[in-house]
Amino acid sequence: MKKLAKIAAFLLAAVMTVSAAGCSSTKTLADxxxxxxxxxxxxxxxxxxxxxxxGEVVGIDIEISQKIAEALGVELEVTDIAFDSLIPALQSGKADLVAAGMTADEERRKSVDFSDPYFNASQAIIVTSDSEIAGPEDLADKTVGVQLGTTGDQYCTNEKGENEYTVAEVRRYNKGMEAVSDLMAGRIDAVVIDNFPAQKFVENNPDAIKVLDTALTEEEYAIAVPKGNTELLDKVNEVLASLEESGELDEIVGKYIAAE
Incomplete structure (x- = not known):
């Protein structure tokens, strides 16, 4: 019996060791x-x-992340994945950080840590040019398209029933453009998506769609890092503060949104 007990104890310890190793995905700055x-x-x-x-991924978040990489003295490696896979990528160690126009909301804070905000944004409502929808209150009996896993998805789904505005039905898409295409084809009544991408969609289809003057929500973008990685979080915040103080952050944003 003692021998069996020792074997069982050994196997349990081995399993716990492997399990702990498998769960340890947080990298230090030195790593x-x-x-x-x-x-x-x-x-x-x-x-x-x-x-x-x-074939290159570019944009505001790429340039900010490049500055963080430079501060660490390393190369930036960008991976393009589905939006709803971003937080799992952090949790599994496949990503060191996520910069994706991501809103730092309370639900996501349960899974990741967020940097200081670097951009104020809003959830815009896109409708067809001849739509009778005039504001968020008109969505109550409408079918609304959203990008899967985004703030627009969370707000329109309204699982806890706490949001000011409601919609009749939510349809989820992997890409915002897919939702806009269905809107223009008459398969849905509106699209809820972040303001600046919304403006770009309208610029490309000015006769077919428009953005309503009233936003659905106001929010802040931040960079996400693995939960508990305060060392990396502090470094990200340090770089953001430096960019803001030097005016480089405004220059980066202005390079892409100067006409807005």
Whole structure:
């Protein structure tokens, strides 16, 4: 019996060791510097914050992340994945940080830590040019398209019933453009998405769609890091503060949104 007990204890210890190793995905700054790479994940469907120009992912968040990588003395490695896969990528260690026009809301704070905000934004409502929808209150009996996992998705879904405005039905898309295409085809009544991507969609389809003057929500963008990685979070905040103080942050944003 004692022998069996010892074997059982050994096996339990081994399982616990492997389990702990598997769950340890947080990297120190030294780990990142030793690897020579800062792994940043984003969703390149969010112009002007991140989008594809030819085969390259560019945008505001890419340039900010590049500044963070430079401060660490490493190369920036950008991975383009689905928006709803971004937080899991952080949790699994596949990404060191996420910069994706992501709103620092309380629900996401349960899973990740956020930097200081670097941009004030809003959730805009896109409708067809001839739509009778005039404001958020008119969505109550409408079908609204959103990008899966975004703030617009969370707000329109309204699982806890706490939001000021409601919608009749939510349809989720992997890409904002897919929702806009369905809007123009008459399959949905409106699209809720972040303001600046909304403006870009309208610029590309000025005769077909428009953005309403009244936003659905106001929010702040921040950079996400793995939960509890205060060392990396402090470094990100340090770089953001430096960019803001020097005026470089305004220059980066102005490079992409100067006409807004």
């Amino acid at each position: 990142i510097q030793k690897s020579g790479k800062l792994m940043m994940s984003t969703n390149a469907e969010f112009e002007p914050f991140e989008y594809k120009d030819g």
